[in-house]
Amino acid sequence: MSKPQFVYVTYIRTTPEKVWAALTEPQTIKKFWFNITADSDFKPGSPWRLKFEDGRVADTGEILEAVPPKRLVIKWRNEFKPELKAEGWSRCTMEIEMADYYPDFGGKAVKLTITHELEGEGTKFIEAVSAGWPKVMSNLKSLLETGDVAFQEYAS
Amino acid sequence: MTNGKGDSLDAVFRALADASRRELLDRLRAENGQTLNDLCARLAMTRQAVSKHLAILEDANLVATVRRGREKLHYLNPVPIHEIAERWIGKFERGRLQALSDMKKALEERTGE
Numbered sequence: 568m569s570k571p572q573f574v575y576v577t578y579i580r581t582t583p584e585k586v587w588a589a590l591t592e593p594q595t596i597k598k599f600w601f602n603i604t605a606d607s608d609f610k611p612g613s614p615w616r617l618k619f620e621d622g623r624v625a626d627t628g629e630i631l632e633a634v635p636p637k638r639l640v641i642k643w644r645n646e647f648k649p650e651l652k653a654e655g656w657s658r659c660t661m662e663i664e665m666a667d668y669y670p671d672f673g674g675k676a677v678k679l680t681i682t683h684e685l686e687g688e689g690t691k692f693i694e695a696v697s698a699g700w701p702k703v704m705s706n707l708k709s710l711l712e713t714g715d716v717a718f719q720e721y722a723s
Numbered sequence: 724m725t726n727g728k729g730d731s732l733d734a735v736f737r738a739l740a741d742a743s744r745r746e747l748l749d750r751l752r753a754e755n756g757q758t759l760n761d762l763c764a765r766l767a768m769t770r771q772a773v774s775k776h777l778a779i780l781e782d783a784n785l786v787a788t789v790r791r792g793r794e795k796l797h798y799l800n801p802v803p804i805h806e807i808a809e810r811w812i813g814k815f816e817r818g819r820l821q822a823l824s825d826m827k828k829a830l831e832e833r834t835g836e
Contacts, residue, residue, distance in 0.1 A: 570756050574787040574798040577806075578731065668731065682789065701805040708806070 571660075571682040572693040577704045578668040578676040581711040586663050586677050587636030589707060599706035599716050609633050615641055623647055631658070638662050643683075645692055654689035657696075679704070731784070732810075735803045738783035743768060744776045748785060751799035758794050 579586060589595045591609040600617075603625060607615040611633050617625040624646045632640035639661045645651035659681065666678035681704065683696050706716040738744055750762060759777070763770050777797060780786040787800040812820060 570791055570796055571789055571798070573755055574789055574800065575802050576784055576787040576800050577802045578784065680787065701802050704802055705805050705809055709809075 571684040573683055573697050573700075575681045575700050575704060577679050577708050578666065579679060579708045579711050580676050583636040583663045583665065583677055585711055586679055586707075587639075589711060590639060590661060591633075591635075595710075599710045600703055601706075609639070615643075619647075628656070636663055645695070648695070651692045651695055654685060654692045655687045657683055657685045657692060659683045659696075679707075731803070732807065734783040735785060735807065738779050738785055741776070741779075743772070744780055747773070747776055747780060748799055751786065751797060755798050756789075756796040758796060762797065 589599065593605050596605045597603065602620040604618045604620075605615070606618065607613055607630060609615075609630055611630055613630045615628045615630050617627075619625055626643055627646050628641050628643040630639070631642050632638055641659045641661075643657045643659045644655065660683075662678075662680045662682075664678050664680075665675050667674055668676040668678070681700060683693065683700070685693055710716050746766070747762065750765065751757060754761075759770070759774060762777070763773050766773060768776075777786060781788060784803050785800055787798045789796050789798065
């Protein structure tokens with residue numbers, strides 16, 4: 568495997584179980600992921616698909632690994648932009664662990680690390696996802712810490 | 724890592740309040756996933772200084788690292804900066820600020836010709 572094209576980390580004052588649930592429950596995903604619907608049972612080998620609110624398919628793939636509440640690996644390809652789809656499969660790894668961070672939260676918080684690597688050559692897909700991940704991760708953090716999201720709509 | 728008081732943003736602002744550390748972030752922005760050797764080769768800083776600055780950036784969560792075999796790769800992690808923007812820039816101002824920022828960039832590029 569090539570080296571990851573990007574690595575994003577956020578610390579969330581919650582439990583690993585709640586982060587895992589948020590990443591794998593379609594009704595929660597919808598809240599922090601700009602009304603995207605995730606179709607999957609999040610079991611290894613199962614298909615995985617993201618759909619926009621209007622029903623268009625955004626991304627498709629397969630669950631490669633699912634170890635609750637620690638590690639989720641998704642084989643991932645864009646479907647709605649031909650130039651991104653042409654770059655082929657990528658691999659997104661989400662890792663959840665407890666880490667020392669917030670002293671005012673007993674000195675511990677959940678560290679969520681998301682890495683995304685493209686299997687082949689190309690830069691457009693990685694550029695596109697790297698614009699999206701910080702927003703999605705900020706929303707997830709807000710949702711779990713305050714019960715509300717920061718951004719309702721995806722505005723670049 | 725924080726000082727026990729305040730919030731994790733203290734560490735972010737402290738880390739950003741140094742030109743050498745901002746330069747390191749610029750280098751990672753230009754090319755993500757560099758080793759300590761890669762970064763040292765292109766900077767007029769000692770290896771010890773680069774290493775110390777990277778540790779401060781990593782504590783502030785502005786740099787994330789991944790091990791690949793014997794190598795430690797450094798990545799720019801923009802999530803804390805995004806959280807700062809989110810805290811003080813309302814979601815409705817974002818579009819206008821982007822337009823201003825695009826205009827400033829376009830005008831400055833023209834002046835630079």
